[in-house]
Amino acid sequence: MMNTAVKPETRTEEPGVVYRTVCQNPGCGFSFDLKITPKNAGLLGGTIACPRCRRHGGMLKPTGRLGDKRYSAKLVFKAANIAYIARSEEEGDLFSEMGLSDY
Numbered sequence: 001m002m003n004t005a006v007k008p009e010t011r012t013e014e015p016g017v018v019y020r021t022v023c024q025n026p027g028c029g030f031s032f033d034l035k036i037t038p039k040n041a042g043l044l045g046g047t048i049a050c051p052r053c054r055r056h057g058g059m060l061k062p063t064g065r066l067g068d069k070r071y072s073a074k075l076v077f078k079a080a081n082i083a084y085i086a087r088s089e090e091e092g093d094l095f096s097e098m099g100l101s102d103y
């Protein structure tokens with residue numbers, strides 16, 4: 001008599017969620033499905049590139065839920081490193097002029 005242990009392996013769906021991501025790069029607006037699985041979950045905390053405009057440095061910002069394991073998100077980009085050159089208006093705190101006595 002065989003006692004076949006049948007494991008309830010009926011789960012066929014893969015782990016992870018899908019983000020319907022919309023690129024926020026001006027002039028692009030491309031939307032694509034980004035699959036987030038435990039393997040690439042780091043994408044949520046890092047930056048990705050838009051598959052259309054190829055702009056790098058996009059950060060995934062979830063904006064809502066679309067359905068079961070489906071979410072909407074925006075691919076937002078930081079503004080380019082804008083370095084405002086702040087002119088320091090420091091008072092001229094020069095070293096007190098040491099009277100160099102001529103030898």
Ligand SMILES: [Zn+2]
Pocket residue numbers: 023024025028029030050051052053054055
């Ligand atoms: Zn794009």
